Amino acid sequence: MSIEFFLDGKAVVAQAGQTIMDVAKANGINIPGLCGEKRISKTTSCFVCVVKDKKTGKFLPSCSAMPTAGQDIDVTGADVLEMRRTALNLLLSEHNGDCEAPCTVACPAHAAVEEYVRAAANGDFKGALAIIKERIPMPITVGRVCPRFCEKQCRRNVNGEPVAINEFKRLAADVCYDSYMEDLPELTGRKVAVIGGGPAGLAAAYYLRLKGIQTVIFEQMPKAGGMTRYGIPEYRLPKNLLDKEIAHFEKMGIGFSFGKTLGKDIQLDELQKQFDAVIVAIGCWQASGMRCEGEELATPGIDFLRNVIENDCQAPNPGKVLVVGGGNTAMDCLRTSIRLGSPDVTCIYRRTEAEMPAEKIEIHEAKEEGVNFQFLTAPVKLEKRDGKLVLTCQQMVLGEPDASGRRKPVPQVGSEFEITADTVIAAIGQKTAAPAGIPVDRYGCLAVGDDRVSAGNRIYGAGDCVSGAATVVEALASGRQAAMAVARDLLDIPVETENPINVSRGKWQDLTLDELVVLRDDLSTDPREKLAYIPLEERKNSFKEVCATMTADQLTKEGKRCIECSCSDKHDCKLRQFSGDAGCKTDAYSGMRQSASYDVRHPEIIQDRGKCIKCGVCVKICKEVVNKSLLSLQKRGFASCIGTAFDQGLPLSCKECGECINACPTGALAWRKKR
Numbered sequence: 001m002s003i004e005f006f007l008d009g010k011a012v013v014a015q016a017g018q019t020i021m022d023v024a025k026a027n028g029i030n031i032p033g034l035c036g037e038k039r040i041s042k043t044t045s046c047f048v049c050v051v052k053d054k055k056t057g058k059f060l061p062s063c064s065a066m067p068t069a070g071q072d073i074d075v076t077g078a079d080v081l082e083m084r085r086t087a088l089n090l091l092l093s094e095h096n097g098d099c100e101a102p103c104t105v106a107c108p109a110h111a112a113v114e115e116y117v118r119a120a121a122n123g124d125f126k127g128a129l130a131i132i133k134e135r136i137p138m139p140i141t142v143g144r145v146c147p148r149f150c151e152k153q154c155r156r157n158v159n160g161e162p163v164a165i166n167e168f169k170r171l172a173a174d175v176c177y178d179s180y181m182e183d184l185p186e187l188t189g190r191k192v193a194v195i196g197g198g199p200a201g202l203a204a205a206y207y208l209r210l211k212g213i214q215t216v217i218f219e220q221m222p223k224a225g226g227m228t229r230y231g232i233p234e235y236r237l238p239k240n241l242l243d244k245e246i247a248h249f250e251k252m253g254i255g256f257s258f259g260k261t262l263g264k265d266i267q268l269d270e271l272q273k274q275f276d277a278v279i280v281a282i283g284c285w286q287a288s289g290m291r292c293e294g295e296e297l298a299t300p301g302i303d304f305l306r307n308v309i310e311n312d313c314q315a316p317n318p319g320k321v322l323v324v325g326g327g328n329t330a331m332d333c334l335r336t337s338i339r340l341g342s343p344d345v346t347c348i349y350r351r352t353e354a355e356m357p358a359e360k361i362e363i364h365e366a367k368e369e370g371v372n373f374q375f376l377t378a379p380v381k382l383e384k385r386d387g388k389l390v391l392t393c394q395q396m397v398l399g400e401p402d403a404s405g406r407r408k409p410v411p412q413v414g415s416e417f418e419i420t421a422d423t424v425i426a427a428i429g430q431k432t433a434a435p436a437g438i439p440v441d442r443y444g445c446l447a448v449g450d451d452r453v454s455a456g457n458r459i460y461g462a463g464d465c466v467s468g469a470a471t472v473v474e475a476l477a478s479g480r481q482a483a484m485a486v487a488r489d490l491l492d493i494p495v496e497t498e499n500p501i502n503v504s505r506g507k508w509q510d511l512t513l514d515e516l517v518v519l520r521d522d523l524s525t526d527p528r529e530k531l532a533y534i535p536l537e538e539r540k541n542s543f544k545e546v547c548a549t550m551t552a553d554q555l556t557k558e559g560k561r562c563i564e565c566s567c568s569d570k571h572d573c574k575l576r577q578f579s580g581d582a583g584c585k586t587d588a589y590s591g592m593r594q595s596a597s598y599d600v601r602h603p604e605i606i607q608d609r610g611k612c613i614k615c616g617v618c619v620k621i622c623k624e625v626v627n628k629s630l631l632s633l634q635k636r637g638f639a640s641c642i643g644t645a646f647d648q649g650l651p652l653s654c655k656e657c658g659e660c661i662n663a664c665p666t667g668a669l670a671w672r673k674k675r
Contacts, residue, residue, distance in 0.1 A: 001015075001016050002014065002015055002016075003067055003068065003069050004069060004070070005067045005068065005069060005070060005071040005072070005073065006070075006071065006072045006073060007020075007023065007024055007027060007029060007073050007075055008029070008073070008074065008075050008076055008077075009072075010027070012026075012027050014066075014067045018066070018067075019042075019062060019063060019064060019065060019066060019067075020051055020060065020062040020065050020066070020067050020073060021033065021036065021049055021062040021063045023067060024051075024062065024075060029075055029076075031049050031051065031062050031075060032048050032049060032084065032574075032578040032581070032582075033046065033048055033049035033062070033063050034046040034048050034091075034574050034575060034578070034613065034615055034665045034666075035048075035063065035615040035616065035617055035665075036049065036063040037617050037620070037621065037663055039621070039624070039625050040617065040620035040621060040624045040625065041620060041624065042063060042064040043063075043064075043615060043616050043617060043620065044061045044063060044064045045614065045615045045616050046087065046091065046613065046615050047061055047083075047087045048084055048087050048088055048091075048578060049061055049062045049063045049084075050062065050080060050083050050084060050087070051065075051073050051074060051075050051080060052073070052074040052077060052079065052080050052083075053071060053072070053073060053074075054072040054073070054074050055071070055072055059080070059083055060073075062075075081582065084578075084582055085582045085583065085584055088575070088578060088579045088582055088584045089579075089584050089585065089588035089589055090589060091575060091579075091613050092501075092503065092575070092579055092584060092585075092586050092588065092589075093586075093588065093589035093590070093591060093593070094593055094594055094613075095503050095575065095586075095593070095610070095611060095613065095666070096503075096505060096593045096594050096595070096596060096610030096611065097503055097505065097567055097608060097610050097611040097666075097667070098503065098504055098505050098565050098566055098567060099499070099501065099502045099503045099504070099566070099567050099570050099573070099576055100502050100566050100567075100570055101113060101114045101155075101564075101565050101566035102153040102154070102155060102504065102508070102565070103150035103151070103153055103154050103163075103165060104150070104566070105153070105502060105504070106149045106150050106152065106153035107135075107149055107150045107473070108149060108471070108473050108474040108477045109135040109136050109473050109474075109476055109477040109480070110135055110477070110498060111131075111132060111134070111135040111136050111150075112131050112134065112135070113150050113165055114562065114564055114565075114566050115131050116128040116129075116131040116132050116168055116169070116172065117163065117165060117168050117558075117559055117562050118559065118562070118564070118674070119131060120168040120171065120172050120555055120559065121168070121555055121556050121558065121559020121560070121562070122556075122559070123552065123556070125171065125172045125175045125176050125552075126172075126176045126179075126180065128168060128172040129172040129173060129176045129177070129180055130180075132169050132172060132173070133180075133182070135476075135477070135480070136169065136473065136476055137202065137203050137206040137207070137476060138199060138202065138203070138228070138245055138472065138476060139169045139170070139172065139173035139177075139245075140170070140173045140174070140177060140241050140242070140244065140245040141199070141228050141237060141241075141242060141245060141472060142166075142169055142472055142473050142476070143166055143167070143169035143170030143171075143172075143173055143174075143549075144170060144236060144237050144241075144545075145228070145232055145236055145237055145472055146166050146169075146471065146472065146473050147328070147359050147471055147473075148162075148165065148166050148359075149473070150165045150166075151163070151164070151165050151166065153507075153508065154508070155508050155511070155516055155563050155565050156561055156562070156563060157508045157509075158508045158511055158512060158513050158516065159512075159513045159525075160527060160528070161527065161528040162528070163528070163558055163559075163561050163562050164528055164529055164550065164555075164558050167529075167531075167549065167550040167554075167555060167558065168555055168558075168559075170549050170550070171549050171550060171551075171552065171555055173245075174549050175552075177244065177245070177248065178244075180248075181251065181252075182210065182252065184209065184210070184252060184253070185210070185211070185212040186212060187212050187213070187214050187253075188211075188212040188213060188490075188491060190212075190213045190214065190276045190490045190491065191213070191214045191215070191216070191274075191275045191276055192204075192205075192208055192213055192214070192215045192216075192275055192276060192277045192278070192279060192486055192490075193215070193216055193218060193271045193274070193275040193277075193278045193279070194208075194215050194216070194217045194218070194278075194279045194281060195217075195218050195262050195266070195271075195278065195279065195280050195281060195282055196217070196218075196219065196220075196226065196280070196281035196282045196283055196463070196465075197217045197218075197219030197221070197223075197224030197225065197226060197256065197258075198224075198225065198226020198227055198228065198281060198283045198463060198464075198475065199226060199227075199228060199463065199472045199475035199476050199479065200226075200281040200283070200462040200463025200464065200465075200475040200476070200478050200479035200482070201217055201219075201226070201279070201281035201462070201463065201479060202217070202224065202246070202249060202476075202479065203462075203475070203476040203477075203478075203479025203480050203483070204279045204281060204462050204479035204480070204482050204483045204486075205217055205249065205254045205479075205483075206249060206252070206254070206479075206483075207479070207480050207483035207484065207487075208483045208486060208487065209252050209253065209254055211483070211487040211491060211493065212491075213486070213487065213490065213491070214253070214255075215254050215255065216254075216255035216256070216257060216275075217254065217255065217256050217257070218257050218260040218262070218266055218271075219256065219257070219258050219259075219260065220258075220259065220260060220261040220262075220265075221258065221259075222258055222259065223243075223246075223258065224246050224249075224256060224258075225242050225246060226283050227283060227302075227464075227472075228242060228472060229242055229309065230302075230305070230306040230309055230310070231302055231305050231306065231309075231329070231332075232305075232332065233305060233308070233309070233332050233335065233336050233339075233543065234309065234313055234543040234545075235335070235339065235539070235542075235543045235544060235545060235546050236332070236545075236546070238545050239309070262280070262282060262435050263435030263436060263437075268435070268437060268438070268459070272457070272458065272459070276458065276490055277458040277459070277460065277486050277489070277490060278458065278459050278460070279459075279460045279461070279462055279479075279482050279483075279486065280438065280446060280453060280459065280460070280461050280462070280465065281461070281462040281463045281465065281475075281479060281482070282432065282433075282434070282435075282463075282465045283432070283463060283464045283465055284430035284431055284432050284464040284465065284468065284469040285302065285430070285432075285433060286430060286431050286432065286433040287300030287301060287302050287303065287426065287428075287429075287430055288426075288428045288429040288430060288431055289426060289428065290324055290379050290382070290426045290428055291428075292379045292380055292381055292382065293380070293381040293382070293383075294381055294382035294383050295379075295382060295426065297382045297383070297384060297389060297424065298324070298382055298424045298425060298426040299423060299424065299425050299426070300425075300426055301323070301325065301329045301330065301332075301333045301425050301426060301427030301428075302329065302430060304333055304336070304425050305329070305332055305333060305336060308336055308340070313339070313543040315340055316340070317340050317341040317342060318337050318340055318342050318422060318423040319342060319343075319421070319422025319423055320342065320343065320344040320345075320420070320421045320422045320423070321333075321334070321337040321342045321344070321345045321346070321421060321422070321423045321424075321425065322346050322348055322389075322391055322419060322421040322423070322424045322425070323337070323345070323346070323347050323348065323424075323425045323427055324348045324349075324379050324391075324424065324425070324426050324427065324428065325347075325348075325349065325426065325427030325428050325429075326347070326349040326350075326351065326355070326356040326357055326358055327356075327357045327358050327427065327429070328357075328358050328359060328362055329427045329430075330347060330349075330358060330425075330427035331347075331358045331359075331362040331363065331365075331366050332362075332427075333425045333427050334347055334366050334371045335362075335365070335366050335369055335371065337423070337425075338369050338370055338371065338540050339539075339540065339541065339542065339543055342423075344372070345370065345371050345372065346371070346372040346373070346374055346419070346421075347366070347371060347372065347373045347374065348374050348377050348378075348379065348391070348393065348419075349373065349374070349375050349376075349377065350376065350377060350378040350396050350409040351375065351376065351396075351398065351406060351407070351409050352375050352376060352398065353373065353375055355398075355406045355407065365546065368536060368539075369536070369539060369540050370540065374393075376395055376396045376397065376398070376409065377393045377394070377395060377396065378393060378394055378396050378409060378411065379391055379392070379393055380392045380393060380394050380416060382424060388420050388421070388422065389420070389421050389422065389423070389424050390418050390419070390420050390421075391418065391419045391420075391421065391424055392416055392417070392418050393416065393417055393418070393419060394411050394412065394415050394416045394417075395411075395412045395415035395417075396409035396410060396411055396412065397409070397410050397412055398410070429469060430464075430469040431443070431444050431445075431468070431469070432444050432445050432446065432464070432465040432468075434446060434465065438453060438459075439453060443468060445465060445466055445467065445468055446461040446465050446466050448460075448461040448466050451481070451482070451485035452485070458489065460482045460485055460486060461482065462475075462478045462479045462481070462482035463475040463478050463479060466478060484496060499576060499577075499580045500580050500583075501576050501579045501580045501584060501586065502586070503576075503586050504586075505565075505596065505610075515595075515596045516563055516565055516596070521603075521672075522560050523560065523561070523563065524557065524560035524561045526557060526560075526561065528558070528561070529550060529554040529555070529557055529558050531547040531548070531550065532547055532548045532550075533546055533547045534546060534547070534548075564674060567611070567667045567670075568667050568670040568671065568674050569664070569666060569667025569670065570667070573665065573666055573667055574665040574666070575613065575665060575666045576666075592638075593610070594609060594610050594612075594638075595610065596608075596610045597609040597610060597641075599643075599649060599650075600672070601649040601650075602649060602650045602652070602654065602655070602672075603652070603655070603672070604654070604655040604671060604672055604673075605650055605654055605655065605658075605661065605669065605670070605671060605672060606669075606670055606671075606672045607642075607650075607668065607669055608667070608668050608669075608670065609641050609642070609668065610668075611666045611667055611668040612641065612642055612666070612668035613665070613666055613668070614633065614640060614641070614642065615665065616633060616642075617660075617663050617664065617665065618631055618642060618660035618663060618664055618668075618669055619631045619632055619633060619642065621659050621660050621663045622659070622660055625659055626657060626659050630644055630645075630650060630651070630654070631643070631644060631660065632644075632645065642668075658671070
């Protein structure tokens with residue numbers, strides 16, 4: 001017997017026994033649902049699959065509701081979608097887990113940190129490198145100079161130091177880079193010009209080649225690398241290693257044209273005629289001044305570093321040095337001055353050490369090498385007297401927080417004093433020098449909207465010239481984003497987007513180790529492995545790389561310190577997928593969440609009750625498919641949970657089955673060892 005009814009105004013036919021969801025699927029309409037499973041009896045617990053009977057105004061669970069003749073069902077109306085969104089938001093409000101590991105969330109490139117750490121720790125360096133290069137195409141460089149956003153959010157900070165994540169990138173690249181090559185698709189015939197051979201431009205060219213698009217990088221300098229070559233000292237990034245890394249781009253077929261400055265040697269309109277699109281990634285090469293009288297007498301920090309690098313670290317002794325600034329460029333200038341033989345190197349910074357934007361490790365190493373720091377000091381005037389530079393400074397006190405969130409330094413009246421030096425270096429910041437004809441915002445950065453510098457003209461922006469001076473890994477992420485936008489427009493390839501839903505257990509500062517899931521029996525409580533530094537005197541008197549790459553044995557030990565706190569179901573979790581599709585928010589409803597609770601008594605299986613949505617699918621799978629009755633819904637109300645009779649735990653025989661794990665829509669039941 002068949003039944004005719006309507007789905008979104010379209011006449012459809014249902015056969016005996018079919019639900020509304022069955023008929024919708026047969027007609028190409030996918031209705032989301034978390035508790036439906038064809039092998040078990042109807043559950044009807046999540047209400048994510050609701051539809052609306054237009055005649056009665058009632059909402060029905062489509063996974064169990066049978067259609068009636070002439071029924072008019074609304075599947076995709078606004079109120080139906082809102083009802084599903086409400087159901088999903090309510091489930092998220094009680095969900096307690098980590099969809100993605102905090103390290104990956106913190107990484108500007110969203111590299112799969114947990115996965116490459118696991119691969120390298122198991123000795124699979126080539127596999128680790130492949131995972132890394134999905135998002136970080138310059139692992140040799142990033143493995144040495146990254147400020148380690150990931151490590152700052154590592155959950156091991158709860159009870160000690162973070163996992164040495166950056167070292168996994170560094171070793172995987174050092175071991176496998178010479179023999180590694182991506183699977184390159186055939187070229188599509190499309191060509192793109194990339195202006196700028198720094199990290200953003202290189203990344204853009206890299207990801208375009210992976211989409212079959214030919215690129216030519218136009219670079220103003222004699223060699224590629226941008227600030228990684230001309231702004232990062234040799235002791236942090238040896239240039240022979242950077243050469244090896246950039247040679248890989250040439251092996252991929254990416255073209256380079258050096259000595260080409262935009263607006264001088266090459267013109268934007270000419271490139272537009274020759275190429276299908278243009279990506280502008282010209283960086284931030286214009287130094288900011290000290291904003292005081294006589295600032296023109298100071299040497300810009302990036303010019304100082306560039307001069308040393310271009311002269312193969314053979315620049316003259318700068319004498320007594322004052323460096324004004326507190327960022328990583330300032331640290332590079334300070335430590336470079338030490339290596340050039342300066343007998344007296346001082347950092348002038350207007351806030352306290354706690355507010356310095358430089359990485360803590362950079363500050364620490366600068367102090368080890370003999371750099372002096374003078375905090376709460378700001379320049380007022382720079383002048384030249386008797387062949388020396390005289391910097392007039394004033395002492396500061398910290399006032400109220402400014403727009404950056406840091407307390408604003410306020411001058412102390414009558415506190416001015418003078419410091420004499422041979423060299424004064426201004427390492428205040430950098431900005432973009434955009435050629436005429438390219439629109440910029442009020443900060444002088446390229447004005448990019450909807451991925452393009454200007455709508456409809458196939459000109460795109462990437463890197464520091466868009467964001468302002470940032471880090472290498474942020475530039476790589478920006479270059480990838482630009483490449484994906486170009487691929488979308490030229491090849492009609494959808495831009496890959498991150499899943500907008502990421503449930504988190506919270507910041508590590510608010511947690512204890514007991515509140516974090518332990519997915520491995522061999523979780524190490526050992527301290528973080530230490531880097532092997534060259535002797536201090538050698539550091540101070542040469543430009544040799546300051547420390548060696550960690551060994552494979554060290555990283556095997558480090559890998560055992562990783563909690564592996566991302567969800568094993570993160571790539572196919574239905575709750576996450578449907579919530580993202582519906583535009584849900586993890587904080588739509590506030591209130592108490594289920595506390596973290598794990599059953600780890602079984603050697604192969606873990607039950608994470610914080611992730612359980614109590615759909616009951618596992619209970620019915622065990623009873624109706626496996627013919628066991630090991631699981632049941634226990635307790636009542638908010639405290640209800642899935643458990644075993646008399647809380648005995650799952651029997652050892654369950655390791656041969658795994659049906660409940662396969663059916664769980666949220667990863668609340670999972671194999672202890674991630675697969």
